[in-house]
Amino acid sequence: MLKLHYHPLSSYSRKAAIGLAVRGDAVELAVVDAMNGGLRTSAHLALSPFGKMPVLESPDGPIYESTSILEYLEEKGPRVLLPAGQERVARHWDRLGDLYLLDAIGKYFWNKAPKVHEETTKTMGTAWGLWEQALSDGRPFVLGDTITLADLSAAVAVDYAETEGIGFSDAIAAYRDRLYAHPALAASRDAARPFVLATLPMRSGPRA
Numbered sequence: 001m002l003k004l005h006y007h008p009l010s011s012y013s014r015k016a017a018i019g020l021a022v023r024g025d026a027v028e029l030a031v032v033d034a035m036n037g038g039l040r041t042s043a044h045l046a047l048s049p050f051g052k053m054p055v056l057e058s059p060d061g062p063i064y065e066s067t068s069i070l071e072y073l074e075e076k077g078p079r080v081l082l083p084a085g086q087e088r089v090a091r092h093w094d095r096l097g098d099l100y101l102l103d104a105i106g107k108y109f110w111n112k113a114p115k116v117h118e119e120t121t122k123t124m125g126t127a128w129g130l131w132e133q134a135l136s137d138g139r140p141f142v143l144g145d146t147i148t149l150a151d152l153s154a155a156v157a158v159d160y161a162e163t164e165g166i167g168f169s170d171a172i173a174a175y176r177d178r179l180y181a182h183p184a185l186a187a188s189r190d191a192a193r194p195f196v197l198a199t200l201p202m203r204s205g206p207r208a
């Protein structure tokens with residue numbers, strides 16, 4: 001069986017785990033003890049050379065990088081997250097979501113310096129503007145009626161934007177509600193919550 005090494009708080013782990021759940025893959029979830037050096041053990045580094053998560057143990061060997069994990073599964077089938085004919089566009093939104101939403105909120109999650117707050121608000125604001133444009137014709141998700149790779153990073157980012165008090169428009173709030181109506185996303189949010197609270201004392205600085 002597939003085994004995903006992940007942590008419920010890790011944004012890229014959540015992206016991969018949600019993708020797996022939306023696809024319906026049977027997977028064993030193995031929590032990495034990331035707070036206690038679990039990413040630096042020789043066993044973990046043998047799976048993930050940069051000491052990061054998520055990483056998938058598959059019949060074809062370990063696969064790291066959240067998008068590569070999902071691409072691997074889509075290649076095996078069924079095709080759920082990369083609809084035929086929309087692959088390039090899905091990958092483009094995945095890049096935007098990783099680079100301008102998930103990385104931005106991931107940084108602010110741990111560092112509440114006013115400068116980081118300013119950068120996060122600006123970068124995420126620009127990215128959400130693109131999402132609003134894509135959704136402006138009334139489609140529920142970025143590529144249409146179903147959740148695809150194009151939505152996954154944004155789904156995790158909107159949740160952490162909310163817990164960290166980085167605002168977004170009513171249109172994005174409605175998108176968040178549509179996303180989290182899916183049981184896989186609701187489960188991911190619920191699993192992350194205790195860690196969001198538990199890490200509060202470790203997260204630097206006053207909120208801007």
Ligand SMILES: N[C@@H](CCC(=O)N[C@@H](CS)C(=O)NCC(=O)O)C(=O)O
Pocket residue numbers: 010011012013039051052053054064065066067
């Ligand atoms: N581009 C990678 C990012 C993975 C990543 O940065 N994971 C974080 C957790 S969200 C991590 O393992 N951080 C630990 C570290 O950098 O030491 C992906 O998409 O999987």
